Amino acid sequence: MNYKNGKEVLPPSLLKELQKYIEGELVYIPKKTSHRAAWGELSGSRLMIQSRNEDIYRCYMTGLSFAELERKFHLSVESIRKIVLKMRAAAVVQVECEGAVGRK
Incomplete structure (x- = not known):
């Protein structure tokens, strides 16, 4: 400033x-x-966290448990659970949108 x-x-x-x-x-x-820039846009934190969350979801989808993800990413099980639920919901919306595009 x-x-x-x-x-x-x-x-x-x-x-x-x-x-x-x-x-x-x-x-x-x-x-x-x-x-105004949104939180983390200028520092790159937003992209870094998004990338980490995608990694967490990918690992979860390959079969890692919440306890294993907790150890791997150094986050609480509750944080891991929230990330997985959010990423799963985003994946469902994306699949639904892609299906709607294919029907045109």
């Missing part, structure tokens, strides 16, 4: 109006919501 001097970036009338409310303090002005 960069610091900007209000004198340099704001029109004088707006600067004068802001000074009625706050003077000599730092003010954070958030980005518009349409310009």
